Amino acid sequence: MDTEQLRECGHRMVDFVADYYKSIESFPVLSQPGYLKELLPDSAPRQPDTLDSLFNDIRQKIIPGVTHWQSPNYFAYYPSNSSTAGFLGEMLSAAFNIVGFSWITSPAATELEVIVLDWFAKMLQLPSQFLSNALGGGVIQGTASEAVLVALLAARDRALKKHGKQSLEKLVVYASDQTHSALQKACQIAGIFSENFRVVIADCDNNYAVSPEAVSEALSMDLSSGLIPFFICATVGTTSSSAVDPLPELGQIAKAHDMWFHIDAAYAGSACICPEYRHHLNGVEEADSFNMNAHKWFLTNFDCSLLWVKASQANSVVDFKDWQIPLGRRFRSLKLWMVLRLYGVENLQSYIRKHICLAKHFEQLLMSDSRFEVLSGKFVLRFAVGAPLTEEQHVDAAWKLLQNEASKVLGSM
Numbered sequence: 001m002d003t004e005q006l007r008e009c010g011h012r013m014v015d016f017v018a019d020y021y022k023s024i025e026s027f028p029v030l031s032q033p034g035y036l037k038e039l040l041p042d043s044a045p046r047q048p049d050t051l052d053s054l055f056n057d058i059r060q061k062i063i064p065g066v067t068h069w070q071s072p073n074y075f076a077y078y079p080s081n082s083s084t085a086g087f088l089g090e091m092l093s094a095a096f097n098i099v100g101f102s103w104i105t106s107p108a109a110t111e112l113e114v115i116v117l118d119w120f121a122k123m124l125q126l127p128s129q130f131l132s133n134a135l136g137g138g139v140i141q142g143t144a145s146e147a148v149l150v151a152l153l154a155a156r157d158r159a160l161k162k163h164g165k166q167s168l169e170k171l172v173v174y175a176s177d178q179t180h181s182a183l184q185k186a187c188q189i190a191g192i193f194s195e196n197f198r199v200v201i202a203d204c205d206n207n208y209a210v211s212p213e214a215v216s217e218a219l220s221m222d223l224s225s226g227l228i229p230f231f232i233c234a235t236v237g238t239t240s241s242s243a244v245d246p247l248p249e250l251g252q253i254a255k256a257h258d259m260w261f262h263i264d265a266a267y268a269g270s271a272c273i274c275p276e277y278r279h280h281l282n283g284v285e286e287a288d289s290f291n292m293n294a295h296k297w298f299l300t301n302f303d304c305s306l307l308w309v310k311a312s313q314a315n316s317v318v319d320f321k322d323w324q325i326p327l328g329r330r331f332r333s334l335k336l337w338m339v340l341r342l343y344g345v346e347n348l349q350s351y352i353r354k355h356i357c358l359a360k361h362f363e364q365l366l367m368s369d370s371r372f373e374v375l376s377g378k379f380v381l382r383f384a385v386g387a388p389l390t391e392e393q394h395v396d397a398a399w400k401l402l403q404n405e406a407s408k409v410l411g412s413m
């Protein structure tokens with residue numbers, strides 16, 4: 001690598017990115033699909049191109065097709081935050097470009113990951129069994145989908161060890177119909193029989209949390225048919241309506257039947273670093289594994305999904321290759337460490353509180369107009385506050401837009 005070239009091009013790229021963020025509000029959040037094939041050649045260049053011509057193409061051909069997740073006017077799906085700290089962490093990780101599958105391939109990567117996951121577990125007040133000095137510990141996965149797959153595979157192997165290899169066809173997984181589809185995909189990959197993926201209808205009278213009675217009922221029927229319940233997945237903050245499943249009760253059911261209890265807090269888990277929202281994790285004591293995405297609502301650039309487990313290997317050093325699907329792994333802990341250090345817990349708590357405040361502000365705007373109501377489960381307009389640059393004026397502008405559209409729709413009826 002030519003280090004002077006890196007310095008010059010790197011500075012230009014940082015300028016480019018800073019300019020992008022400066023003008024991000026000028027772009028429509030959603031762009032048009034299916035345009036790029038016409039604009040780019042159908043094979044790679046034989047000779048090197050210049051950075052200038054590349055920047056031109058990024059401006060003219062790529063940015064028009066980017067969905068601007070970091071725009072303050074972005075309220076779709078769920079947040080997926082970037083920040084200067086997270087961005088710098090990604091840069092540094094790209095600079096080292098290690099492939100940290102085992103401790104020896106870069107002790108700093110493994111050891112920082114262990115430390116940062118312990119810090120985070122303490123911020124969330126997770127039970128001490130999830131800390132590295134107990135039998136358990138945390139690991140950074142790419143996504144929540146990988147996290148649930150890893151947990152499911154561990155649970156499956158535990159169950160097969162107990163009941164015998166031939167019992168795979170009897171293993172049953174329980175979750176609500178509000179659970180993220182990642183679980184169903186994980187079941188397919190793990191060889192769980194599709195008829196044994198038990199979807200329990202969530203309780204619409206209880207904000208779409210699953211009812212423990214309904215889970216127990218399904219479980220009893222399965223037991224009486226000779227099946228083996230082995231995995232329950234609860235969600236703290238479902239993707240569609242932020243519903244919170246009753247962790248203490250589901251944990252008790254799992255314990256009573258020697259099942260693996262996984263908690264998916266991918267989206268809303270970040271809020272639990274604030275003492276006033278921590279109660280949503282009550283019951284996590286019974287979990288075998290717990291997951292939240294720092295890359296969603298925690299200012300840490302994608303990807304950074306945190307998974308804690310209670311039982312791990314008791315080796316003197318950790319080889320994280322054995323805690324995930326791929327062998328190779330990135331130095332992801334750097335960006336999370338930098339976010340934690342350059343913000344500090346108090347600022348991160350304020351960040352979460354500000355978004356919740358903006359969401360409540362939007363709810364008030366909505367309730368002041370009799371043509372709208374707040375509900376979940378039917379055909380709804382989803383409004384998710386969580387982009388780092390969002391201020392009250394962006395929420396107000398989105399509300400104005402909705403009102404104008406409502407006037408058009410209702411006016412024409």
Ligand code: PLP
Pocket residue numbers: 078142143144145146180182235237238239264265266267293305
């Ligand atoms: N679980 C929940 C509750 C989610 O909201 C999401 C993302 O929408 C996922 C899992 C899947 O996340 P990932 O893209 O990290 O696999």
